[in-house]
Amino acid sequence: VKNILSNSNRLLIIGSVAYDSIKTPFGHAKNALGGSASYFSLAARQFVRPSIVAVVGEDFKPRDLKTFQKFKVDISGLQKTKGKTFRWGGEYSFDLNSRTTIFTELNVFEGFYPLLSDSHQNSKYVFLGNIHPKLQKSVLSQIRQAKFVGLDTMNYWIERTLPELKAVLKLVNLLVINDSEARELSKEHNLYKAAKKILVMMKLNSFLIIKRGEHGLLMFHQNSIFNLPGYPLEDVVDPTGAGDSFAGGFMGYLAKSGNITFENLKRACVYGSVTASFCVEKMATIQLQKISLIGIKERYIKFKALTNLGA
Amino acid sequence: VKNILSNSNRLLIIGSVAYDSIKTPFGHAKNALGGSASYFSLAARQFVRPSIVAVVGEDFKPRDLKTFQKFKVDISGLQKTKGKTFRWGGEYSFDLNSRTTIFTELNVFEGFYPLLSDSHQNSKYVFLGNIHPKLQKSVLSQIRQAKFVGLDTMNYWIERTLPELKAVLKLVNLLVINDSEARELSKEHNLYKAAKKILVMMKLNSFLIIKRGEHGLLMFHQNSIFNLPGYPLEDVVDPTGAGDSFAGGFMGYLAKSGNITFENLKRACVYGSVTASFCVEKMATIQLQKISLIGIKERYIKFKALTNLGA
Numbered sequence: 132v133k134n135i136l137s138n139s140n141r142l143l144i145i146g147s148v149a150y151d152s153i154k155t156p157f158g159h160a161k162n163a164l165g166g167s168a169s170y171f172s173l174a175a176r177q178f179v180r181p182s183i184v185a186v187v188g189e190d191f192k193p194r195d196l197k198t199f200q201k202f203k204v205d206i207s208g209l210q211k212t213k214g215k216t217f218r219w220g221g222e223y224s225f226d227l228n229s230r231t232t233i234f235t236e237l238n239v240f241e242g243f244y245p246l247l248s249d250s251h252q253n254s255k256y257v258f259l260g261n262i263h264p265k266l267q268k269s270v271l272s273q274i275r276q277a278k279f280v281g282l283d284t285m286n287y288w289i290e291r292t293l294p295e296l297k298a299v300l301k302l303v304n305l306l307v308i309n310d311s312e313a314r315e316l317s318k319e320h321n322l323y324k325a326a327k328k329i330l331v332m333m334k335l336n337s338f339l340i341i342k343r344g345e346h347g348l349l350m351f352h353q354n355s356i357f358n359l360p361g362y363p364l365e366d367v368v369d370p371t372g373a374g375d376s377f378a379g380g381f382m383g384y385l386a387k388s389g390n391i392t393f394e395n396l397k398r399a400c401v402y403g404s405v406t407a408s409f410c411v412e413k414m415a416t417i418q419l420q421k422i423s424l425i426g427i428k429e430r431y432i433k434f435k436a437l438t439n440l441g442a
Numbered sequence: 443v444k445n446i447l448s449n450s451n452r453l454l455i456i457g458s459v460a461y462d463s464i465k466t467p468f469g470h471a472k473n474a475l476g477g478s479a480s481y482f483s484l485a486a487r488q489f490v491r492p493s494i495v496a497v498v499g500e501d502f503k504p505r506d507l508k509t510f511q512k513f514k515v516d517i518s519g520l521q522k523t524k525g526k527t528f529r530w531g532g533e534y535s536f537d538l539n540s541r542t543t544i545f546t547e548l549n550v551f552e553g554f555y556p557l558l559s560d561s562h563q564n565s566k567y568v569f570l571g572n573i574h575p576k577l578q579k580s581v582l583s584q585i586r587q588a589k590f591v592g593l594d595t596m597n598y599w600i601e602r603t604l605p606e607l608k609a610v611l612k613l614v615n616l617l618v619i620n621d622s623e624a625r626e627l628s629k630e631h632n633l634y635k636a637a638k639k640i641l642v643m644m645k646l647n648s649f650l651i652i653k654r655g656e657h658g659l660l661m662f663h664q665n666s667i668f669n670l671p672g673y674p675l676e677d678v679v680d681p682t683g684a685g686d687s688f689a690g691g692f693m694g695y696l697a698k699s700g701n702i703t704f705e706n707l708k709r710a711c712v713y714g715s716v717t718a719s720f721c722v723e724k725m726a727t728i729q730l731q732k733i734s735l736i737g738i739k740e741r742y743i744k745f746k747a748l749t750n751l752g753a
Binding site: 226320321323324343346347349355356357358359360363364365366367394397398401435436437438439440441 | 537631632634635654657658660666667668669670671674675676677678705708709712746747748749750751752
């Protein structure tokens with residue numbers, strides 16, 4: 132195990148492992164394996180062997196541990212503590228564009244304090260899932276020399292812990308947020324103006340990805356912009372985890388290729404979007420567990436044709 | 443004049459010429475030259491000499507006739523009849539995503555019955571603006587042998603004159619509608635499913651363009667899909683006429699190049715979008731009157747870079 136972990140592309144995700152209860156117009160799931168670290172790692176496993184740092188309670192099922200092991204996700208950083216696993220319940224509107232949280236039971240996640248093992252401290256690619264910016268910063272301070280650090284956040288932290296969020300923004304290479312979060316963080320409605328302001332909050336030569344749901348994403352870097360549409364899907368069953376699957380596919384491809392140029396980050400965007408396009412076709416993580424790299428590569432080619440303008 | 447008109451690329455637009463009163467959060471205009479035929483022809487004039495077939499009232503100002511003449515728009519088909527010119531007043535919301543119609547005075551437009559001159563009957567490229575499907579069909583029956591016919595419509599006709607609309611759909615090469623119209627016409631929420639259904643309503647090997655506002659457009663043809671994002675704009679002042687400018691730039695480029703393959707229609711989409719991106723930067727038709735083909739070509743190149751995925 133140690134040998135596999137000590138490759139230079141090691142990818143670490145800090146986030147949540149949860150039990151989700153989801154209702155969509157097309158299906159439902161109860162206590163399904165969820166949380167950002169679960170979706171991220173099951174997406175990234177197509178490209179590298181990801182390591183997760185997260186916490187679960189005593190009720191965490193051996194079945195779900197086995198799922199991670201089956202897909203060679205390194206769970207040596209998955210702490211088990213007294214109490215219950217984080218639980219979330221949500222319901223989607225008919226058009227899947229809005230969702231209502233039915234309940235959030237933080238449980239053991241409330242006391243989560245990520246302490247990295249010596250091995251994890253050597254990670255080169257790190258993704259800081261959507262947790263308190265203070266914890267994100269504390270994780271970063273434990274990393275010895277990362278090559279590329281990505282960050283997720285949400286409106287909750289923008290509204291409540293803006294100074295802490297701004298402090299961690301200065302330390303990362305990539306911020307991945309959605310359009311409404313970008314507007315709130317920058318206080319600009321126009322996304323191109325918003326992006327300019329946010330890039331200034333980050334360190335020099337950083338990257339910003341603004342996700343626009345079914346409309347795809349925009350990536351900003353210096354004076355360059357890249358626009359990727361949403362992958363054309365006729366049947367979306369469950370949008371849960373789409374963002375985390377995107378991040379997992381994106382960071383997984385990046386870690387595997389070891390190339391952090393803008394051109395290669397564009398490719399990572401496509402791999403991330405394709406991985407997420409599979410995720411939303413079935414409830415919870417079902418499809419992420421099923422798909423293979425061959426299927427992903429097929430959609431990658433279709434995606435290129437979709438936007439190809441030729442000569 | 444006759445010589446210029448009798449080239450094989452002649453482009454005809456049937457639509458409205460109106461006086462618009464517009465209020466947006468960033469400006470206002472009173473009795474500004476507007477209507478689908480005005481925006482369309484002032485966009486298309488970058489590529490070809492367009493002909494308009496429309497009606498105005500006795501109050502139509504010589505100043506506005508001169509505008510068309512200045513840009514070499516053929517107005518031999520612009521009827522002047524007793525009564526007042528079509529007037530429309532509208533106001534936009536702060537984010538420009540929704541607008542309220544303050545008033546619609548059809549005036550002379552109510553009795554509009556397009557009768558084509560012998561010269562116009564020989565048009566090769568025809569765009570049927572958003573008028574009653576019966577009138578659209580009557581115009582088509584006057585055209586001798588078109589090479590490519592585009593059609594615009596709106597929810598109003600989908601709801602009130604569906605059989606007539608379906609009859610004209612069978613006769614055209616291209617339908618250009620927005621996402622909500624596509625959903626209403628197909629009774630499908632998912633745009634990819636909607637497109638499949640709509641293509642079946644049209645004749646074989648037709649094209650369908652679904653506009654998604656700031657999110658760009660989707661073009662469908664047989665089993666192919668093309669996705670073009672919105673052109674990145676930081677300052678939109680007035681969205682009025684964006685759809686008609688798109689159609690004008692699109693059909694203008696198509697008529698000029700004389701090539702109706704899917705690959706060339708993709709380029710036409712970019713030219714249409716670029717032309718529309720200029721239109722919305724100033725009130726009414728101000729910017730369409732100012733821009734040159736050089737400016738359009740500059741944005742064309744930027745647009746390609748925006749979506750270019752490289753090798």
